[in-house]
Amino acid sequence: MKSEEIKHIVEALIFAADNPISEKNLRQLLEDELNGSSVTDIVTALNQEYMNSGRAFYIDTVAGGYQIITRPEYAVYIKKMYMGRVRNKLSQAALEVLAIVAFKQPISKADVSAVRGVNSDGVIKNLLERRLITISGRGEGIGRPLLYSTTPEFLEYFGINDISELPKPREIEELFKEGKYSEQIVDALANLEEAENPENTEEGSEQNGDDQSTENQAE
Amino acid sequence: MKSEEIKHIVEALIFAADNPISEKNLRQLLEDELNGSSVTDIVTALNQEYMNSGRAFYIDTVAGGYQIITRPEYAVYIKKMYMGRVRNKLSQAALEVLAIVAFKQPISKADVSAVRGVNSDGVIKNLLERRLITISGRGEGIGRPLLYSTTPEFLEYFGINDISELPKPREIEELFKEGKYSEQIVDALANLEEAENPENTEEGSEQNGDDQSTENQAE
Amino acid sequence: MPYHVKLENFDGPLDLLLFLIKKNEVDLFNIPIAEITKQYLEYVDLINILDLENAGDYILLAATLIRIKAKMLLPKSPIEEDEEVEEDPRDELVRQLLEYQRFKEITGDMGELEEERRLHYPRRYFDFTIGEDEYVWETKGDYTLFELMSVFKDVLKRKPRVTHHHVEQYPVTAQEQMTFLLAELDKHHGELLFYRMAEMLTSRITVIVTFIALLELIRDGKIEVTQSSTFGEIWIKRRK
Secondary structure (H helix, E strand, O other): OOHHHHHHHHHHHHHHOOOOEOHHHHHHHOOOOOOOOOHHHHHHHHHHHHHHOOOOEEEEEEOOEEEEEEOHHHHHHHHHHHHHHHHHOOOHHHHHHHHHHHHHOOEEHHHHHHHHOOOOHHHHHHHHHOOOEEEEEEOOOOOOOEEEEEOHHHHHHHOOOOHHHOOOHHHHHHHHOOOOOOHHHHHHHHHHHHHHOOOOOOOOOOOOOOOOOOOOOOO | OOHHHHHHHHHHHHHHOOOOEOHHHHHHHOOOOOOOOOHHHHHHHHHHHHHHOOOOEEEEEEOOEEEEEEOHHHHHHHHHHOOOOOOOOOOHHHHHHHHHHHHHOOEEHHHHHHHHOOOOHHHHHHHHHOOOEEEEEEOOOOOOOEEEEEOHHHHHHHOOOOHHHOOOOOOHHHHHHHOOOOHHHHHHHHHHHHHHOOHHHOOOOOOOOOOOOOOOOOO | OOOOOOHHHOOOHHHHHHHHHHHOOOOHHHOOHHHHHHHHHHHHHHHHHHOHHHHHHHHHHHHHHHHHHHHHHOOOOHHHHHHOOOOOOOHHHHHHHHHHHHHHHHHHHHHHHHHHHOOOOEOOOOOOOOOOOOOOOOOOOOOOHHHHHHHHHHHHHHOOOOOOOOOOOOOOOHHHHHHHHHHHHHHOOOEEEHHHHHHOOOOHHHHHHHHHHHHHHHHOOOEEEEEOOOOOOEEEEEOO
16 A cells, blocks of 8 residues: 555544544554554654645644644634533533423422432522523422423523423323334344345345245345 | 635634534634635635645535535545444434435424334434434424424435435325326325325315315425 | 245335335236235234234234225225215325335435445544633533433433332331320329320321320220310320
């Protein structure tokens, strides 16, 4: 393999990796094609090219291996891009409370905590601040506790128009009830199938009236 | 700001985004600096540079935004890197459901199952998990069923910019014309079809053999 | 050459029916219902074993086929003839098949799109630490409604429903409290104020059990209880 080609494979691998990729890993993936050439040299060459053509990114060497990252001068823009999202990122606890409020609203703080089995006052305060839930009234019970409901911002976040469009607990249960065969098994079978017979057209399956040897994947 | 500089900021943003980033979003992030220049032109220029210097990746237009992805020739190596960690391809059943949802959205679970003649609950759940479809509202009919639509991730999954880039199902009339059968049957079926088809209005689906002027308000 | 069909390949009864129509090279608009039904039923027998989940749907279509067959065999009743002239019992089924076929046809093309797209890989690793004490970005920070539903389901599943099945052994028995009451009465010369007695008890449950013990003793005729007025003091007295 030509060294230019190897260079671009290395580039593609570093680019698409979901973690810093080690030299060892790169060597394995390229099997013996890398042979004489040094990964370090390839990375240096790539970085030189990036530099010359003014690319906004470069390959960095970190503990785990190589990763491709943007140059620091663009950080301010990238930060802006992610900022809103990061701030809005809900914790697991917040998501739980939000789910309970959404599907059982209006609901009191005590009832939320009872469902979760954990005191949820702090999380509720947090969700109130983010305006994803709001106080919507008082319950009938002892002490007439405050009740919480979702807000228009909540609807916007989850992309629905109206609170009535939220699934009902019954509908959620229905959606999650397990079939006899789970979809994964069906998928697995389909893939198996595909591996065995890339054309899943039935062409070859000639009819033969009585001979019902519909044997499972013979071959 | 110099146009070279803007180009590199655009490059950095597209590079660092974890979802296809829309032109609108890019404009917002660049505030007024973009001013005269066209994002399309900038992306074209970047792609030209990538091409000239033999980069292993390029900027694609997908799901209404820009995304930087590797060229297909490196797929074999990247696939090896991700071995066992890549999601399965969609099953035939999943593709069927997606086709139906894509062209009849928003559509209820029951209507999807009716077209396929088979319960599709499991497949729909799987597609929800994969974020290829989402709950988008409620229908008007009995029990106000939940309705499903495709997502931006759906577009991204198939590498298309919008739904119109999908292969179109043939019109039912066209399928009729294929067969050799009497004129009357065609007409009767076409009427039936037409009466039932306005789908989205739900109400109008009063099945009626004779010519009710359910003129094609759909499509 | 024996034919072998991979049953898992059928994505439902309509798929199977279309397959049979194609295999027999019959006109979709003039389906030989008798023959196709026969073949369909043969397959359904096998599918019943393999595709339990959707067996019901296959059987439903089998029933439809049989109904159509029966309808075609029957001489048209005069009334029916009046109502729906020229209505072929197969029409509705054909319409359904065509509608299904429309979408089935494009799944191949969609599969190709999928295939092509899978040759392209986006970036997966995002780790932007911008200066100290800045965020480390997490990707895909938004949740979907489905994920919210998923969390809801998990929370409900996780939580043992304590409120409904709260079973606990009482620390005292009515028998013990009967003995206790009689002993107390003996200590107080056979007479005791109910509220004094209750004061000696530590928990609410003990009060309740003691009250039951009290009722038990009254029934047995061992004590009597008097109250001077409504909400007045209750006196417990030992009967001789």
